[in-house]
Amino acid sequence: MLRTLHRMLPAPEARALAALTAWLSTAAVLQGIVLGLAGITIAALLNAGDDDPWPRLVALAGSSVAFVIVQWAAQLIAFRTGSQTARALHTRLGEHVARLPLGWFTPIRQTELIDTATTGVPQLMSYPAILLRPAITAILTPIAAATTLALLDWRYSLAVLATTVVAWYASTLSQRLARTVDTRRHRTSIEAANRILEYATRQPLIRTDQRPEDVDALDHALRDAARESRRSTVTVLPGLLLFSLTLNALFAALITLGILWVTDATLTVPAFVGLLVTTARLTAIAAAGAELAAGLRLQHGALTRIGSVLDARPLPVLKLPPVETSSGNVLANVEGISFRYGDDPVIEDVSFTLPRRGLTALVGPSGSGKTTITRLLARFWDPTNGRIALDATDLRSIEPDRLYAQIAMVLQDDYLVDATIRENIRAANPSATDADMCRAVRSAGLDSTLAELPNGLDTPTGPGGARLSGGQRQRVSIARALLKAAPLTIMDEATSALDPENTRLVSAAARELARTGSVLVIAHNLDTIVNADQVLVLDRGRIIQRGTHAELARRDGHYRTLLDAQWAR
Numbered sequence: 001m002l003r004t005l006h007r008m009l010p011a012p013e014a015r016a017l018a019a020l021t022a023w024l025s026t027a028a029v030l031q032g033i034v035l036g037l038a039g040i041t042i043a044a045l046l047n048a049g050d051d052d053p054w055p056r057l058v059a060l061a062g063s064s065v066a067f068v069i070v071q072w073a074a075q076l077i078a079f080r081t082g083s084q085t086a087r088a089l090h091t092r093l094g095e096h097v098a099r100l101p102l103g104w105f106t107p108i109r110q111t112e113l114i115d116t117a118t119t120g121v122p123q124l125m126s127y128p129a130i131l132l133r134p135a136i137t138a139i140l141t142p143i144a145a146a147t148t149l150a151l152l153d154w155r156y157s158l159a160v161l162a163t164t165v166v167a168w169y170a171s172t173l174s175q176r177l178a179r180t181v182d183t184r185r186h187r188t189s190i191e192a193a194n195r196i197l198e199y200a201t202r203q204p205l206i207r208t209d210q211r212p213e214d215v216d217a218l219d220h221a222l223r224d225a226a227r228e229s230r231r232s233t234v235t236v237l238p239g240l241l242l243f244s245l246t247l248n249a250l251f252a253a254l255i256t257l258g259i260l261w262v263t264d265a266t267l268t269v270p271a272f273v274g275l276l277v278t279t280a281r282l283t284a285i286a287a288a289g290a291e292l293a294a295g296l297r298l299q300h301g302a303l304t305r306i307g308s309v310l311d312a313r314p315l316p317v318l319k320l321p322p323v324e325t326s327s328g329n330v331l332a333n334v335e336g337i338s339f340r341y342g343d344d345p346v347i348e349d350v351s352f353t354l355p356r357r358g359l360t361a362l363v364g365p366s367g368s369g370k371t372t373i374t375r376l377l378a379r380f381w382d383p384t385n386g387r388i389a390l391d392a393t394d395l396r397s398i399e400p401d402r403l404y405a406q407i408a409m410v411l412q413d414d415y416l417v418d419a420t421i422r423e424n425i426r427a428a429n430p431s432a433t434d435a436d437m438c439r440a441v442r443s444a445g446l447d448s449t450l451a452e453l454p455n456g457l458d459t460p461t462g463p464g465g466a467r468l469s470g471g472q473r474q475r476v477s478i479a480r481a482l483l484k485a486a487p488l489t490i491m492d493e494a495t496s497a498l499d500p501e502n503t504r505l506v507s508a509a510a511r512e513l514a515r516t517g518s519v520l521v522i523a524h525n526l527d528t529i530v531n532a533d534q535v536l537v538l539d540r541g542r543i544i545q546r547g548t549h550a551e552l553a554r555r556d557g558h559y560r561t562l563l564d565a566q567w568a569r
């Protein structure tokens, strides 16, 4: 665990952890020497007359003082290292997550990430601060004590070393037993957390639709979590019992050995008493170490989860030759792409181009793959076959920052950061002038909304934009896209039109952006489609028709059927 944590930390914090380990190891060895010397001194005092106890008493006092000083310094360093470790892990997690492909952020991974950042990292902080000391002490102190005891009786010293190895093995075994249940318990508790989040955020839907299956799913998840929690307690107990029994059996074995050696006169009674005092103290140290095992296991679990986030690889940026395009007017070239989520093919052999300027409407029934195509264009994932090029460059060879600078997105229910409306919009283009900002706000239809807000553009949006209505959030998102004026804008029109005014605004913004850039709209609004330069009709992951609205509307086929069913009402 120490090695894993050491590997995860940046160099300065890893060095601090190594230094702390050295301090704690020195303290543990000194403690062992103190305990060994205590046994030897007791033997010498009981053996009055035969031995001069003073040299031993001086050595004991000297090593005790050294131990207290080193232990005190180590503890101070431990608290500092604990908070440095937590800070470094938070930073590493944050920097790493920012480089992961957007497709990595599934709901369950998001819940895991919240748990890791808010619970896992703070848990790990107490590893260097509190638990590393007893963990090191439980191993090094008995070894140092046993070695010191060799001055009194080398056979007993070897016996203590052997029992230390057996006790260490028993402790590892009991922890391994518990770790498997810990993993299951964590999985079910994350599933429950996810369900609770879903239950809380979908309350309106659950209440109005009276969906008992949502409540059932939550009930199941909570029951599973409670069951695993009970099971983990029950499974951990035999391990703890095994360790406690082993420890007591080892102590009894050492006493028996001592008695045997006293009986055959190869060990004196005072020496035996001295050895027993030291051994009893070592047993107490080992038992205290075992009591902290549960904490260590929790930290091991947290470390494993942080490791699995850090192991997730960002999509590689490859060195690829430029892509030839048929004309300089092409911005995006999608060539024979296929994609699957797991084993399910979702997109199959799709090809199309997006012009540098113009509006492309993507239409098709629900589940036909429209959203997936737009996500592949923003490189949430790489297609399993084929390639996508932006400005004659394969997406896989564009640095993420450069790629995101070229794309703007307006989604159905956009997430706003907890800042003012102005800050949310300006984030799209920090160098935009106030005049550009006003234009974007006006075109997005936000001016009427702002007039009703007491602080206008400086109104806080709340976490995720919760203080604005869905329609207002979408208008902020449109203003952001207008201000960014990226070469490619991807828009997702609301399926269940929030209000006709917003639908008209998305359509108008799409047309405006299409005058200077390329716009790809997942279109549900006939107005958008009629104005599109090309319409791509998608069905079960394939493009089955393409052309303008007028061309497609004249032909029999899927588009006409869609048109009749959806828009001609």
Ligand SMILES: Nc1ncnc2c1ncn2[C@@H]1O[C@H](COP(=O)(O)OP(=O)(O)OP(=O)(O)O)[C@@H](O)[C@H]1O
Residues within 6 Å of the ligand: 341, 346, 364, 365, 366, 367, 368, 369, 370, 371, 372, 373
């Ligand atoms: N993250 C995911 N994991 C697994 N399957 C997914 C995932 N996202 C979408 N799918 C599946 O991929 C298929 C295409 O989904 P997609 O969201 O691209 O369709 P869509 O045409 O945008 O649908 P809608 O109009 O309803 O939004 C669907 O069958 C969907 O169930």
